[in-house]
Amino acid sequence: MVLDVHAALNVLHNASYSYAPPAVQGSTLTWFYTTFGIIGGLLALEQAVYRYKKRHLPGDSWTIPVIGRFADSMSPTMEGYQKQWDSGPLSVVSVFNIFIVMASSNQYARKILNSPMYAEPALVHSGKLVIGSDNWVFLTGKDHVDYRKVLNLLFTRKALGIYLGLQDSVARKHYTKWLDDAVADPSAKPIMMTARQANMETSLRVFCGYYIPENAVEEINDKYWCITQSLELVNFPLPLPGTKVYKAIQARKFVMHWLEFAASKSKLAMAEGGTPECMMDEWVSIMAEPGYKGRKDFSNYEMAQVVFSFLFASQDAMSSGVIYGFQHLADHPDILEKVRQEQERVRMGNYEDPLTLEMLDEMVYLQAVVKESLRIKPPVTMVPYKCKKPFPINENYTVPVGSMVIPSFYNSLHDSEIYPEPEKFYPERWLDSKGSANSNSQNYLVFGSGPHKCIGLEYAQMTIALMLANAAVLMNFEHEITPRSGEVEIIATLFPKDGCRLRLSPRAQA
Ligand code: HEM
Numbered sequence: 001m002v003l004d005v006h007a008a009l010n011v012l013h014n015a016s017y018s019y020a021p022p023a024v025q026g027s028t029l030t031w032f033y034t035t036f037g038i039i040g041g042l043l044a045l046e047q048a049v050y051r052y053k054k055r056h057l058p059g060d061s062w063t064i065p066v067i068g069r070f071a072d073s074m075s076p077t078m079e080g081y082q083k084q085w086d087s088g089p090l091s092v093v094s095v096f097n098i099f100i101v102m103a104s105s106n107q108y109a110r111k112i113l114n115s116p117m118y119a120e121p122a123l124v125h126s127g128k129l130v131i132g133s134d135n136w137v138f139l140t141g142k143d144h145v146d147y148r149k150v151l152n153l154l155f156t157r158k159a160l161g162i163y164l165g166l167q168d169s170v171a172r173k174h175y176t177k178w179l180d181d182a183v184a185d186p187s188a189k190p191i192m193m194t195a196r197q198a199n200m201e202t203s204l205r206v207f208c209g210y211y212i213p214e215n216a217v218e219e220i221n222d223k224y225w226c227i228t229q230s231l232e233l234v235n236f237p238l239p240l241p242g243t244k245v246y247k248a249i250q251a252r253k254f255v256m257h258w259l260e261f262a263a264s265k266s267k268l269a270m271a272e273g274g275t276p277e278c279m280m281d282e283w284v285s286i287m288a289e290p291g292y293k294g295r296k297d298f299s300n301y302e303m304a305q306v307v308f309s310f311l312f313a314s315q316d317a318m319s320s321g322v323i324y325g326f327q328h329l330a331d332h333p334d335i336l337e338k339v340r341q342e343q344e345r346v347r348m349g350n351y352e353d354p355l356t357l358e359m360l361d362e363m364v365y366l367q368a369v370v371k372e373s374l375r376i377k378p379p380v381t382m383v384p385y386k387c388k389k390p391f392p393i394n395e396n397y398t399v400p401v402g403s404m405v406i407p408s409f410y411n412s413l414h415d416s417e418i419y420p421e422p423e424k425f426y427p428e429r430w431l432d433s434k435g436s437a438n439s440n441s442q443n444y445l446v447f448g449s450g451p452h453k454c455i456g457l458e459y460a461q462m463t464i465a466l467m468l469a470n471a472a473v474l475m476n477f478e479h480e481i482t483p484r485s486g487e488v489e490i491i492a493t494l495f496p497k498d499g500c501r502l503r504l505s506p507r508a509q510a
Pocket residue numbers: 113121137148309310311313314317318321378379380383445446447448449450451452453454455456457459460
């Protein structure tokens with residue numbers, strides 16, 4: 001390498017010699033040597049800093065100059081991640097000089113999530129640009145705790161009861177369409193996009209009721225795909241027209257317009273004495289309650305931002321959860337049969353009436369199915385955090401300030417000591433209250449842990465349960481297994497590479 005540089009310099013030197021006057025020739029040479037000296041020095045410094053930070057942890061001995069493991073981050077694979085996680089409970093990697101400590105053990109993952117003094121959530125670079133840097137999700141410390149207290153009121157059991165009715169009707173509407181399409185063409189088709197669409201409409205109806213017109217719901221669904229696609233670990237640094245981040249920002253503006261519109265309509269409806277029919281209504285009416293002591297001055301923009309953060313946090317994770325739920329059930333007809341028997345018992349064969357919370361409470365097997373499906377294929381496998389001060393994660397290693405520290409959940413959720421035969425889809429493991437799965441709830445990191453633990457976890461599990469329950473009773477679904485069904489595509493969250501190809505048909509009611 002050094003020889004090559006000198007050879008190149010010689011060529012340039014000789015080439016310039018033939019025509020350049022001596023003074024220019026000398027200064028050109030000096031310029032080249034200085035430039036190469038500086039670049040060489042910087043590259044050497046980069047390696048020295050990397051090795052100093054890495055210390056004894058597993059990871060590349062030398063980092064690829066400037067870009068580090070950028071190529072891997074462009075097209076991540078589960079195999080690549082697994083290799084990294086298996087290299088040690090703590091391991092390191094560098095991408096564009098961002099020093100990253102990966103934590104794969106349960107102990108370290110939880111320690112990071114529960115150490116707000118040292119580490120706070122850090123979205124991928126595009127995150128702030130796409131969500132908007134003034135969104136509540138970027139609050140930390142007491143500001144975050146206080147804000148979140150208000151938002152917790154949107155997920156009470158009373159609120160979930162309101163949402164369930166909306167979810168039920170949206171799921172039925174989409175399944176009717178799926179079945180109509182299947183009658184026209186009974187061949188197997190991927191549910192990747194149709195499930196995402198059903199999920200988006202469910203979210204928008206739950207969050208904003210029917211204040212947003214049907215055509216806008218469809219457009220939001222289409223545009224939202226730009227947001228999903230922009231969530232790569234590393235993006236083109238400037239959001240110039242044509243870039244993924246630029247398109248995602250335009251999509252956010254479009255979505256925000258409709259969310260603000262819904263907030264204004266909700267406030268009007270509640271002021272006129274309406275009954276809460278969606279999350280925004282519930283929020284407005286809570287603020288108007290005489291006993292309510294919290295903040296009351298949420299503007300339409302602020303409410304829209306909160307709802308946007310919910311869409312952002314849920315759309316990809318929920319779609320992944322629903323799609324893998326279908327795939328797991330279709331691949332295990334015996335388990336699907338047990339789900340159906342439970343539906344039959346709890347709903348007493350009446351599948352026309354909407355599901356209620358009380359019914360869902362009784363569907364213990366279905367809840368175990370949802371929990372197990374999310375364990376096997378956790379939609380969110382890891383969350384990036386950033387160290388705001390040196391973080392003594394154990395007695396031998398302190399994560400340097402400014403580093404990314406990424407707790408991964410996958411190994412915790414596939415720990416064979418806690419979940420024997422971890423790759424087996426086995427809902428029964430959740431039915432034994434004293435079994436190792438239930439006795440080690442600290443391992444179930446599907447929704448994170450600590451102050452930023454998923455605020456929508458109950459809502460999320462309820463949504464997946466409802467979608468699978470209605471699908472199980474209304475449809476037959478057969479999985480067309482392809483060589484890519486078992487492979488995982490990482491598009492922000494996990495999806496089967498072939499999009500889960502299902503052959504659907506209406507299920508004859510007994
Ligand atoms: C299967 C579906 C879902 C999964 C797997 C999931 C998972 C997660 C995870 C792992 C975190 C980070 C936790 C941490 O840092 O410790 C998180 C945060 C969050 N999730 Fe979810 N989530 C899901 C659905 C939802 C839904 C439906 C909503 C909203 C309705 C939601 C709203 C949020 C919010 C707002 C945060 C940030 C909380 C904070 O910073 O205080 N999520 N989620």
